[in-house]
Amino acid sequence: MSILNPNTAIPFNITRLSHVVLTSKDLDKTRYFYESGLGLEVTSHEDTHLCLRAIEETGHHSLVFEKSDGPGVARQIGYRMFSDDDLKRAYDYFNEQGHAAKFIERPYQGLTLQLDDGVGVPVEFCATMDQTENRMQRFHTHAGGRLAFLDHVQIACHDVAGAYQWYNDLGFRLTEYTAKDGTDEMWGVWLKRKNNTQDVVFGNGPGPRLHHFAFHTPEISSIIHAADVMASLDLAGSMDRAPGRHGIGNAFFIYFRDPDGHRVEIFSSHYNVIDIDHAPKRWELTDTRRSQLWGFPAPRKWFMEASAFEGVAVKDPLVNAPPVTLEDFLANW
Amino acid sequence: MSILNPNTAIPFNITRLSHVVLTSKDLDKTRYFYESGLGLEVTSHEDTHLCLRAIEETGHHSLVFEKSDGPGVARQIGYRMFSDDDLKRAYDYFNEQGHAAKFIERPYQGLTLQLDDGVGVPVEFCATMDQTENRMQRFHTHAGGRLAFLDHVQIACHDVAGAYQWYNDLGFRLTEYTAKDGTDEMWGVWLKRKNNTQDVVFGNGPGPRLHHFAFHTPEISSIIHAADVMASLDLAGSMDRAPGRHGIGNAFFIYFRDPDGHRVEIFSSHYNVIDIDHAPKRWELTDTRRSQLWGFPAPRKWFMEASAFEGVAVKDPLVNAPPVTLEDFLANW
Amino acid sequence: MSILNPNTAIPFNITRLSHVVLTSKDLDKTRYFYESGLGLEVTSHEDTHLCLRAIEETGHHSLVFEKSDGPGVARQIGYRMFSDDDLKRAYDYFNEQGHAAKFIERPYQGLTLQLDDGVGVPVEFCATMDQTENRMQRFHTHAGGRLAFLDHVQIACHDVAGAYQWYNDLGFRLTEYTAKDGTDEMWGVWLKRKNNTQDVVFGNGPGPRLHHFAFHTPEISSIIHAADVMASLDLAGSMDRAPGRHGIGNAFFIYFRDPDGHRVEIFSSHYNVIDIDHAPKRWELTDTRRSQLWGFPAPRKWFMEASAFEGVAVKDPLVNAPPVTLEDFLANW
Amino acid sequence: MSILNPNTAIPFNITRLSHVVLTSKDLDKTRYFYESGLGLEVTSHEDTHLCLRAIEETGHHSLVFEKSDGPGVARQIGYRMFSDDDLKRAYDYFNEQGHAAKFIERPYQGLTLQLDDGVGVPVEFCATMDQTENRMQRFHTHAGGRLAFLDHVQIACHDVAGAYQWYNDLGFRLTEYTAKDGTDEMWGVWLKRKNNTQDVVFGNGPGPRLHHFAFHTPEISSIIHAADVMASLDLAGSMDRAPGRHGIGNAFFIYFRDPDGHRVEIFSSHYNVIDIDHAPKRWELTDTRRSQLWGFPAPRKWFMEASAFEGVAVKDPLVNAPPVTLEDFLANW
Numbered sequence A, B, C, D: 001m002s003i004l005n006p007n008t009a010i011p012f013n014i015t016r017l018s019h020v021v022l023t024s025k026d027l028d029k030t031r032y033f034y035e036s037g038l039g040l041e042v043t044s045h046e047d048t049h050l051c052l053r054a055i056e057e058t059g060h061h062s063l064v065f066e067k068s069d070g071p072g073v074a075r076q077i078g079y080r081m082f083s084d085d086d087l088k089r090a091y092d093y094f095n096e097q098g099h100a101a102k103f104i105e106r107p108y109q110g111l112t113l114q115l116d117d118g119v120g121v122p123v124e125f126c127a128t129m130d131q132t133e134n135r136m137q138r139f140h141t142h143a144g145g146r147l148a149f150l151d152h153v154q155i156a157c158h159d160v161a162g163a164y165q166w167y168n169d170l171g172f173r174l175t176e177y178t179a180k181d182g183t184d185e186m187w188g189v190w191l192k193r194k195n196n197t198q199d200v201v202f203g204n205g206p207g208p209r210l211h212h213f214a215f216h217t218p219e220i221s222s223i224i225h226a227a228d229v230m231a232s233l234d235l236a237g238s239m240d241r242a243p244g245r246h247g248i249g250n251a252f253f254i255y256f257r258d259p260d261g262h263r264v265e266i267f268s269s270h271y272n273v274i275d276i277d278h279a280p281k282r283w284e285l286t287d288t289r290r291s292q293l294w295g296f297p298a299p300r301k302w303f304m305e306a307s308a309f310e311g312v313a314v315k316d317p318l319v320n321a322p323p324v325t326l327e328d329f330l331a332n333w
Helices: A027-037 A084-096 A160-169 A220-232 A300-304 A326-330 B027-037 B084-096 B160-169 B220-232 B300-304 B326-330 C027-037 C084-096 C160-169 C220-232 C300-304 C326-330 D027-037 D084-096 D160-169 D220-232 D300-304 D326-330
Strands: A014-024 A041-045 A049-053 A063-067 A074-081 A102-104 A112-116 A122-126 A149-157 A173-179 A186-192 A200-204 A209-216 A239-245 A252-257 A263-268 A281-284 B014-024 B041-045 B049-053 B063-067 B074-081 B102-104 B112-116 B122-126 B149-157 B173-179 B186-192 B200-204 B209-216 B239-245 B252-257 B263-268 B281-284 C014-024 C041-045 C049-053 C063-067 C074-081 C102-104 C112-116 C122-126 C149-157 C173-179 C186-192 C200-204 C209-216 C239-245 C252-257 C263-268 C281-284 D014-024 D041-045 D049-053 D063-067 D074-081 D102-104 D112-116 D122-126 D149-157 D173-179 D186-192 D200-204 D209-216 D239-245 D252-257 D263-268 D281-284
Touching (some): A014 A149, A027 A041, A027 A063, A027 A220, A074 A084, A160 A186, A220 A252, A239 A300, A239 C220, A239 C239, B027 B063, B220 B252, C014 C027, C027 C220, C160 C200, D014 D149, D027 D049, D084 D122, D149 D160, D239 D300
Parallel strands (some): A074 A122, A149 A200, B173 B281, B209 B263, C014 C063, C173 C281, C209 C263, D014 D063, D074 D122
Antiparallel strands (some): A014 A074, A239 A252, B014 B074, B049 B063, B102 B112, B149 B209, C041 C049, C149 C209, C186 C200, C239 C252, D049 D063, D102 D112, D239 D252
């Protein structure tokens, strides 16, 4: 299995992660969390749905919440293709491969193609969205974590190698990965189309489930300010994992859980991977600096909890994940 | 003339700069500038006056604007004494010295003593003010430059040595100063009561006039954000001097002019001067790093323009200031 | 018991926390931790001792490590008085009170007075120290956490009310405190002489033991950079408590343990308390936002471990501290 | 003339700006400026040349200085193509177009193709370079402005429309541009291949000349720190334009001149342009917010001075640039 070169002969161009569609029991509470707390912009709020976007985004939405009385679930991971022609070529390609790809109607989006990916994640692709001026130079409206753009999703997956192969075939490039020490058994893969290190990450675990989605913000102090704002809005209970530095991807991070339990990361410090000779970075599974360069352990719930995809059965991992033991965690207690 | 030890036998304790009283032609425009732009909190807004304060301040106001149809002038520089007993002892002291000190009524302030200082600046002293919880831990309300507290005023003065002597006699300590090369002729004096380098600064020039008042904010990025916010609120025209680093006092600064022409500095990077053996720092008059460690020249208006004190005649300097020549400025053009 | 007014009739002026004297088994390792890691300046390194200071400090040292083969212990907490005259008046005062105050020799310090405080902590006072130019405007030498100055110590103490009374009698002012809900039983007191909220903190627990000493740095990103630097120097194991926001004092913090186990805090976001009408802030003992505004729990060792004072017996608290239970901690696991 | 869609049928893939080759009279002085001052990493320093790169770069160099006794000139603007196959297809393509493209030897680079672009700029393309681990997670080595990567060059050009057409034909996309008010006459074009707004910028003026090259750094405070470091290394004279915010591209910037007069920008706050429906942003020529959102004018030398390309004649602009008048500049004096 090559870990270097993505398929460059694929007849369509996926350009980036575009948006995430989730459910919410209470759109007002969700809005308070993301707008008043994290500082996202509401572009549409109706009885049935809530759309939000970040400071530099000119498209209509990067987050969509659909009203639902059930528990919070994920409905779609949205990607961009470059043009509608790409979407049409992709329609043929996916259906030839036996994926039941279909064009669907999506408010505020142009032509949209929907299918399930190779590990069962519902994904949709579009090339265009309603465009309006962003808030980049309306600095007086920047608030919360000053989130700049939706960067990536991380998906807990029962078959990381299978996910890697499927996305690599679509031209996604591997930038960093975790493998079982001394083997090629992949446990975590950072895959990307745009210039930085990830549009989608797959990590070993019962899945598919949406572990988190992540917004980028350039300044470290904005991440800390987001935590302070959450505390002063009485949303301290939403904090999920304390600020730290991921070894993988070099992200300075913080994690929150929204009112429906969806996990959102805010991070800074991404970097570019563009050149063909920039090799993927390997991390051994037993190297704890992967998850935290500083050594502070993540809470167990960070490893164990995630948002199900609606109607998609969760499968046990093909290779067994080591248990997150209380002993490990209490070493620092 | 000693430049080290302030008078410690003075029978009252001035603790810090407290507030500034200015006039404004249009309180709504003034409010927009300071509240929407710089992020100060409005604590009182009536037809006749507007009071504002910064994030960590618990007293009622650090800035007071009084409605006036005339040109913008300064009315009072307010200082704090520790207690009302200090104010009473100061009343006796000043009147014995021939200053016409008197107790006056000031809204929101406790006992307040008013007089003119040794170089003609109207000053007032109080020990108490109405107290309310500040916004320090209401992080979601922090905006603009996240101004933390009013730190100092700078006054253009015809007799810097005289001003120094008067304030030194009141226990103000000299922390940094500019002197004509090779002499003891003082051209700028940084004087303080609280722990950092200045509560009041006197610089040589036609005066007394209020050159600026300054708020501290701890993070450099907040100063840049203030400039961005001003630009996005169509207040770019208020910018007076580009961001830079003062050699004296080590302040990273930016300067604005408010709608009535009053100059306000936002700065970070103050430092403590507490110990008796921490000597005042001397800067030669010809060392341009005094004003800008980086070498970018200040605009002429920064040197020349200032707010008059209402009803106070402006005197020519006892020692002549070198002209700010076009040639100097154009060296970098 | 008054919680507002410190004794202002005391015949000497303590101005601030000055320095801390600790032991180290290996001065080279200690130097690597503080100089290469945190970015402090070494001002003296001999076989017997190591002295360090922070960026804006002009005195010789704020940290002294003395070589010792035993376990790491604290030897002295050093404070400044304003002048040698203050020290002489203090000598009389303390000896009249029955404290065995004595003048001692201390390298690099002027006249130095030593005694044990009211709860058994060895303390020393001086007014002067060897002075040299600091690194404030030698920006190219700033590294690690860009530590600005030593700010405070926190001491675990069996008798917080007694410690409060003793320091209040010396003119220390209470700025924030924790009390058992609905009572005046003090569990934590923030006491200060300089302008911000603390020079010394006492918290309920077996003591006296030095819980930590703390350096201030103005920018949040410098605190995060310190953690990154520690990780890249293979000192990640020194991290003790993840970055967070104390409710009390509003400090944005991180904690490390040095090679001898001494705990050091780096924090930003201090604030001024100067005015007589600025009331101390009370926190209820059961309000967990005291220790962490964001809700992330501290590890048990943060509560339990501290540096003994050499030769000083540790006493059990007069009032029982609630146990730090595994259940509390695991609520977030 | 379409301003939206780059040519996507071009038979090779240029991925990004790669490096800049310049001359230096004194490589030691150049090294001091870029390594000690700005914080770049030296990857090669011989009698004949000096190579440097930024923190996240894994390739051998992004800046090359070649020793020369003449005045400082620019020699090559280097771009990356995706693979050597792209370079070979480009060789055929350019020679068919009548450009004298040739493969050349370049130390530390793989296959390298050289030619002159449509407006006379010498450019070279490679796909690979010697790779070594970067300093991204060696945080203790980060210094100066913590420069992350070489982002773009700006070229003064006598024929902006011609340059635009040539690069658009190679698949460069226009993201922002300046046009003479009410016309399509282009005066400045921001062109890019990678995800953000520019790899190369052309501005109207006598040319071709290299106006500047620019490194990105994510945090605003790092830009200010770079200026402070320059001042404390006695390189304050290298400062060329005070920190400010470009309207175009949203860059928070500072500009320096190196010892040979080459201009280098450090900036933060870039943003992504990826989607086909993200329209180029137009700025009117008379809108001064283009160059400075805050209103502070640039010095005349910033507009007038630039590095010649060795052996390339400078042509007068096809359309006349408005003179930068003293009156404009002095409006803020």
